[in-house]
Amino acid sequence: MTMAVGGAEIFPAGTARPGDDRRLTRVNTNEAVNVLVTGPLLDSERWRRWWIAFAVSAALTVIFFGSMIYLFVAGIGIFGNNSIVVWGYPIANYVWWIGIGNAGTLISSMLLLTHQRWRAAINRLAEAMTLMAVAIAGLMPIMHMGRPQYFYWLAPYPNTMGLWPQWRSALIWDFWAILSYLLFSIVFWYTGLIPDLATLRDRATTRAKRVVYGALALGWRNSARHWHIYQTYYRTMAALATPLVCSVHSIVGLDFAASLMPGWQETIFPPYFVVGAMYSGFGMVVVLCAAVRWGLRLEALITMRHFDIMAKVMLMAGTVMLISYATEWFSGWYSGRGVDRRFLGFEFAGTYSPLYWIMIFCNCIAVQAFWFRSVRRSLPAIILISVLINIGMWLERILIVWNTLSHHYVASMWRLFYPTLWDWLILFGSLGFFAFLYLLFVRFFPVVSMHEVRQLVREETAS
Amino acid sequence: MSAGTEISRRAALKLFAAGAAVSLAGCSRPYEEILPYVDMPEGMAAGEPEYYATALPLGGYARGVIVKAVEGRPIKIAGNPRHPASLGATDIFGEAEIMALYDPERSGTIRGPNSISGWSEFFAELLARTDKAKSGAAPLHILTSTVTSPTLLRQIAELSGQVPGTRWFAYDPAGGAAEGARLVPRLDKAKVIVSLDADPLGPGPMQVVLGRRFIDGRRSADQRMSRLYAVESIWTLTGANADHRLALPPAGIEAIAMEIAGRLGGGNAPPADLPGEARHFVEAMLADLKAAGQGALLLAGGSLSAAARKAVDDANRKAGAPVDRIEPPQGLPHPEALGDFLASLYGGKVENLLVLDCNPAYDAAPGKTFADRLEAVPFAVHAGCYDDETAGLCRWHLPLSHPLEAWSDLTSADGAVSIVQPLIRPLYETRSAHEVVALYAGQPTPSGHDIVRATWRQDETDEAFENWWRGTLVSGIVSGRAPKSSSLSPAASPAEALAPEDAARTPPKGGFTAVLRPDPTIYDGRFSNNAWLQECPKPLSKGTWTNVVSLAPVDAQALSVEDGDVVAVASVEGAVEGPARIDRGQAKGVVGLTLGYGRLRAGAIGTGLGYNARLLAPGSLGNVVAGVKVIRTGRRAPVPSTQMHFSLEGDLGKLLPEVTAGEALPGAGKPREPVPSLFGPGPAKDPYSWAMVIDTAACIGCNACVIACQSENNIAVVGPDEVANGRAMHWLRIDRYDLGDAAEPRHGFEPVPCMHCEKAPCEPVCPVEASVHDTEGLNVQVYNRCVGTRFCQSNCPYKVRRFNWFAYNSGQEYQDLGKEPMRARFNPDVTVRARGVMEKCTYCVQRISGARREAEKTDTPIPEGGVTTACQDACPTRAIQFGNLQDPASKVNRLRADRRHFTLLAELGTRPRTTYLARVRNPNPKLAGDSA
16 A cells, blocks of 8 residues: 555655554654645545545535525525514524634634744644635525525625615625635635645646646745745735734624624624634634544644644633623623613523523533643543534524524513524535535645645754 | 317407406496595596595494595595594404405305306296295295395395295394494593493494594593493403403302492492402492492493393483483384294294305304204305305305495494495405395396485485485485385394393303403404404404413413413303413403304315304303313414513513503603714704604504504515414504503503604614615615615614515415405505515605695695504594604694603614603502502
8 A cells, every 4th residue: 555656655664654554653754744645635545434424515515505595495484583583593603604714714824923833734724614614604694685686785886776885784894804804715725725736736646636736836836936925925914814803703793783782782792702703713623623633644743732722722712701701791780771681681591591501501611621631632522622612602693693682672572583494404504515615625635734834844853 | 279179360369358358347446436535636547546435344333434446446444534433543344354355265156056156047046936935835034144234124124025924033243232222332421431341442343433432531641531440351452441450250240230230320239249359349439430420331241131231221321321322223124033043943944044144154053953954944045255154054155245346335333324335346246235135026137226226215306316325425424314214124022132142141050151252353253264354463462363262360270271272161062172371360260262263164364263162152142151161182272473472571661651640751741852872963854754653541452553554555464374483564563561460460552663763773784775764754664675684673672673584475475365356455555575675664655755746736835634644544542643743733743742752762862753652540549559
């Protein structure tokens, strides 16, 4: 099972080869990095488990798009929304996916700017996650709309009636926030890929692969001038990304905060949404890292130290979440307004309160286990807590919608939300579609930024 | 293609032309001359609406209406201000007749013994049968519901003369007591009113008038206003509007009625055996009644015995209580009672039967016994608007025309007579009741128009009669002449009419007492197939599309039954099942049922909903059935409901404040500094700033505004499942809140249309500016710009917006509501909303536009009262006022300065244009300690 390129053995003696039972524990040369990352992409023999996962995700994707088509044909009445709880799953899904989308760019840009070198092993897969999550998030508001065929009316396109969107509406800010974030994420992710695409081109085994990767590499020749421009450009983009990451979820927070409903009209929403987004995003990165690491045997590149650091970040974020919730509770009580206090009572003891307590457990309590090093070093524990965080964060979003809309000013119109089959199909279908896209990415692109890891290896071996 | 089916070009064109002509004829004015209501401009312009005065029956009695027709198509019904039983307002049943007219399930064809048949075939068989009847072998039996049409009464009398042995029976499916003289209380003149299981404010032919009179007597909102006591066993609208209410089972009410009637009359009636609190209540009530002198008024309900009703009547007479006595017209035939008919039928004496416009197999004697007997009648003919339960058992079914399609006349409950003029030629091959009776009299091609005119023609010149006729059609009220009556009147004493009801009151001991009431929105079942009425929330429970079994909380607890649990109610004769509703304030030991449901052959809308309460005592029209059992079935059937929470928590009491008579609401009446706003100045000052003020003290909860709004604004019906999903579309809702305490629970009504906030929270959040403000202060929704994000409704503190989750009116209708000719009901001035758009109350912007157009023609401003909204027009008590704030003399300005004025959620700074006056309660100081 040796892999040959140009008829020569490429593995230095003493290092394990991909596919060996013995896991690679140290990566100490540029070539080892290249082999480790590109190997699976260029060898089509090794994808059986991938095919199984791909089939499952493809089935869910069919469900997702099938449900979407049915939705467009039958109308959004197929969801569980009613005249009082007019928002429902698509809004919660949207906020949740956008939140997940936040972490990738955050890892890439903020950690780049703060010289956190360890990010090199995970930033690519986090960025891909961002891209796909934001793309799915962008579909959700369209599925939420009563007349999805007119979604473009939110854009200020020239039309004969001289109509413009309404700039005071948070939904318009949101439209621009998603759009700019999506465009930015694509560009940022692709820019980071260019040197690696060139590596793939150079190592391609067939002409087709050479042509495709060659075209995508945009003529990268690894020259010093290229590197100089690249570094300047990439750092500038990273500097741009950081405020964008904050703005996108702040604006999502404003969708709720720029209203006058109890439980929504809170100034804390924008920062608390940003932290929440980072929190769930890190949770998702952990899950994806663990899966990719296992699937592609990248234990040598994605180490337990990475998980340890991410666990610490999540611990911090979870604690901030707790403080944010506590601030909400305090200000609700301190306002003295009857409606706010009753709203608090409804959160803690109302119909949805079991979900609320589960949310508090998932988002604030479970993560406290990360104070212990042994938990941070246990992969199953980290994965479990990360999944809990993502469940908790989804619950948080749906409860923000449900609690306020169900229990507002006029008691006669209090009403509950009961989800339908279609609500669930869209939610799980979107997860399947995400997995589908991610599996395609894993299959065709280098999941680890080779050029950055190579740099890291060089620096480490030099020292 | 075979030669036989080949059609030449010429023939094809002919067929096309014929088809086009038929479809045009579908919505045409009648052949005879009909005359528009008084204020019509001369000449008729295409597209301009026309208004005609006519009358519509409820329980047989007339309510005068003015019908709006566009291009020959009736689309909206409003009250006739000149008609004493309308006073310009309507009830839900009148408004909903538009839906009935265009009901695709309405019967359109004659059904013979085996198959679809024709009028001539029927007439041929009829002639043979009539000959037999004339020979005395098989006399004609006619069964009707209450008849007040002078023409029909004349025809029946004449027919009796023509065919000796003819017998006429009539009954009221709603169970109204048949009495010699009808008593119409002057609630406006009374000072202390005691309702003994009577429900003057509940559904019925006099609801509009009695509601108006009741509120007129309370309009002063100070100590001079009247006080209403209600003694009843299950909740009625009268109880909900009472200042004090006592819940007792029927036997207790009977005892109280006898006692207070006796003591008020100065006698010494035996004191009723009552628990302490009830005794205290009765003593305080009696003292109040005595102090009121001639202003004291007792009202006896149908559940009281004839003796108790007579005692109450005597007491009223003696005290000089304000009651109008409407004597039945002289010289007209009196019908025999239902009991007599059943005796004949069960005795096998009926061979020749005409069931005219009633449905006894459902609403009088449901069950196998009656069905078998009726099926066995050799020549049973059913004439009715629907091919219903009774029709299915008769040899012939004849389709009757809708009241908006046929000539007739009707008398109102207070004696006013109207000519019923058709607005539209019959949509199907139908005939009126008069024409059917004329067939029996041997006229093969009768004309309803001529028959009705013959009743009113006196010895006079043609010209004189035409003048009178036209004048009457124009005003909608017959004045200055009596109908031609027949000297031949079958003998029947009205006293006998009471017999069957009393016979049914030999109660088995023990068990529950079932109290039956006409359903608040379906009445006696006649309106079962009317989707507007099915979806209209019941005033107190807010349930829709079914009837419930109401239980007192203690009884429910004893049975371990919860809201929505299906319970069976069983009497000796039959049993029904329905979802339980636990009703705080219902008398212990009483189970409350409503009529009108449990239809088996009503049509796509009404069949199979709810239970038929008459099954408990088939053949009896009494509304009390004693000795019934209530059994838990273990199943659940939650009721589709438009409101789930009824209690006002904490400072939410601000939502529906209440003052005691003579008090002012704190903070009202003074101009207040508005809450500061970031959103700049309000809308530009046009000559008009529209505003609405709703007096919650005057709202009796009758729902007329809700249905009027639905009719005017093309509001969709969504069906029971969608109501259960919380998607009812009514733009105007009536919130009902629990007031009072457990000891004396009370209800409060609050109609909530759009507030038309000057700082509307819905506007800045819409991403596409579909929710905008116009210069006259209306918050308008641009349907074709709406993309359906629903942020507006999320941010609406009043939750008045409604979303089209499906194409409820444009392709995804409930049941057959999308079928022709249903679409003809739409108001052409109002957009039919598509799927995925938000909608809400517009203050009837189409009416404002219409008034503005008219005003611009003459270059004068729109006068006060120049624009009225549909809800305002319909309101029997005039609780809703609409007008221009820029006009300092306008009524809304005056009401805004009232000392009961308040703004809903004023603290939010939305500055609504719709504001309210607080509720008023006039408690007896001696009973004041009883409730908070």
